[in-house]
Amino acid sequence: MMYIPCPHCGHRNADEFVYGGDSDKRRPENPEEVSDAGWSDYIYSVPNVKGVAEEYWRHKRGCNRWFVIQRDSRTDRMTQCSGN
Numbered sequence: 001m002m003y004i005p006c007p008h009c010g011h012r013n014a015d016e017f018v019y020g021g022d023s024d025k026r027r028p029e030n031p032e033e034v035s036d037a038g039w040s041d042y043i044y045s046v047p048n049v050k051g052v053a054e055e056y057w058r059h060k061r062g063c064n065r066w067f068v069i070q071r072d073s074r075t076d077r078m079t080q081c082s083g084n
């Protein structure tokens with residue numbers, strides 16, 4: 001069983017959370033200038049980092065808040081980064 005450390009509720013079962021994507025990914029600053037291929041890349045390309053990456057998670061079945069967490073994809077070890 002995997003637990004995720006919510007900054008507001010503490011460690012909870014991973015079934016209570018929703019993955020929100022890579023926290024380093026930024027929406028294009030000038031969206032009207034982005035090509036269809038550029039939008040496709042922004043929406044569907046997911047970096048598959050082997051090692052530590054920062055990710056958005058939402059505690060859907062708890063406080064319903066978003067936060068950033070560092071997850072090591074090799075071990076699924078999670079370290080709390082921030083909460084809003």
Ligand SMILES: [Zn+2]
Binds near residue numbers: 006008009059063065
């Ligand atoms: Zn929570």
